[in-house]
Amino acid sequence: MEQELSRRERQIMEILYRTGKSTAAEVQTGIPDGPGYSAVRALLRILEEKGHIRHVEKGGKYIYMPAVSRDRAKRSAMQRLVDTFFEGSVEKAVVAFLSPGSAGLGEEELQRLEQLVEQARKEKK
Numbered sequence: 001m002e003q004e005l006s007r008r009e010r011q012i013m014e015i016l017y018r019t020g021k022s023t024a025a026e027v028q029t030g031i032p033d034g035p036g037y038s039a040v041r042a043l044l045r046i047l048e049e050k051g052h053i054r055h056v057e058k059g060g061k062y063i064y065m066p067a068v069s070r071d072r073a074k075r076s077a078m079q080r081l082v083d084t085f086f087e088g089s090v091e092k093a094v095v096a097f098l099s100p101g102s103a104g105l106g107e108e109e110l111q112r113l114e115q116l117v118e119q120a121r122k123e124k125k
Contacts (some may be wrong), residue, residue, distance in 0.1 A: 005047075005052070008031070008035065008043055009043060009046070009047055009052075011030075011031050011032075012027055012031070012040070012043055012044065012047060012053075013047070013052060013053075013066065013073075015027050015030040015031070016053060016064060016065060016066050017066055017070045017073075020065060021063050021064065021065040022063070022064055022065075023061050023062065023063060023064070024037065024040050024041050024044055024062065024064070025037065027040055027044065027064065028040040044062075044064055048064075051067055052066065052067055052068075052073075053065060053066055053067050054067045081093070
């Protein structure tokens, strides 16, 4: 699950997370300026080999679905991001998001972050 995804692979994963499960033809129609059907099938096979998706056969069709939950995939991607760009430091990553000119967080978002920090403190105790 730790392998990098190409742009098309990410698009396919987004479709599968959004729909829950799809055929190759359904995936193909969901990709903007999508590749041909055989290219989509090849990408699905690659994603399955990488462990990102799985399939079941139903009525002669392959139905593809994510192999792991979206939350687990997000946590894994965030950990890779933090490790790669922030020397494994969550603090450095948060500072980058909070620095002037970055995400432009609104007051409500900042208050929500404060609540999450407080919640994390309570859970540590």
